[in-house]
Amino acid sequence: MTTEENIINAAKEVFVRKGFQGAKMQEIANEAGINKALLHYYFRSKEKLFEQIFSGAFQQLIPALSKKLDEITDIESFIRFFVPFYVDFIQKNPHLPQFVLHELSQNPDRIRSLAANQGFPLSKLSVMIDRAVAEKKIRPIETHSLVINILGLIIFPIIARPMIEGVIFNQNTKSYQNFMAKRSDEVVETILNSIKPQSN
Amino acid sequence: MTTEENIINAAKEVFVRKGFQGAKMQEIANEAGINKALLHYYFRSKEKLFEQIFSGAFQQLIPALSKKLDEITDIESFIRFFVPFYVDFIQKNPHLPQFVLHELSQNPDRIRSLAANQGFPLSKLSVMIDRAVAEKKIRPIETHSLVINILGLIIFPIIARPMIEGVIFNQNTKSYQNFMAKRSDEVVETILNSIKPQSN
């Protein structure tokens, strides 16, 4: 592993855990097993180092799905594929959403510096939804509403873990973990039920 | 307004917007129209001032509902009451959730310093749900799942506003506002549909 990769890894660890303001160059240096001066040698400033990490993290958070979507043609299949895929990814990177959303809320303009709309194929989803609605397989719903509902149901319990564990599960970590173990199936079921066609 | 109240208001404004690490005592002093020394005169340290603000903000985020719940006896009525009530509150305090969740993720132990489980009447909800399930008005669902689903659907679009506005709505603020204007009805509908009894 090169020194540069080493720094990137250390910086990712610290920035994601502490945020831009909370992260200290000294801590990143310690994490990487080097000294502060070397950080500035490779990346001129804290801001520049941060941008490296942040842009990568952001792109991760909104996964590129275009290839997989060529194989999927109906909306229910997409939901059954995407939800477990995304739940799994988020559970492996539980601090990523809070990090990205916090930094964006601190400085929304950061999103302009990133290639927007890269990754999430809204138009393909719209086609699937329109067809399913026409065939009366689902009730009408706007594409962005469905996407936001799915992301919210997945991401919120991760971001709000301390609150949920404390207030809902009375500091019982096992209860929270048990809840999260079933979360993927639960989100799929919740979403599919919410778009089922009217029964009358 | 006393000086102490003045400081509290200024500190709330700055802490909620910038977080603990991002907030500076100078900025709070400016916001309050006084000088830094007075902050330390009234509250010994930044940490002590922050705790005042945070505990209040946290209690706000989980609203006390016990009184209102005495009048409501079935789960659908609760959903139709609570969702618009909470959406309205959050839209008036859009930075509050991000603030509380971010600070809790930075320091989960902060939740121990607060009186836990104060406000959200899970047990009353469980009774309503059990009865509705027994009467086959809704499909079986765990109380905490329903609560987390509702909170997630409401809070996520607020917390993720910069991302949603940027990636989903292509930087079009009007589109986002239009989406949020219908959000309360949409969440009610989504939740109610998701718990409808099986139709077969």
Place this chain on the structure above:
DNA sequence: GTCTATATTGTGATAGAC
């Protein structure tokens, strides 16, 4: 109670030896 001035420490960044 409120202010100005100052102490003290923390932190990003640079200089220069090796």
Place this chain on the structure above:
DNA sequence: GTCTATCACAATATAGAC
């Protein structure tokens, strides 16, 4: 490329006059 030493300034906190 990597280090030690140091600078420059920001930020929390305190001293002391009024």
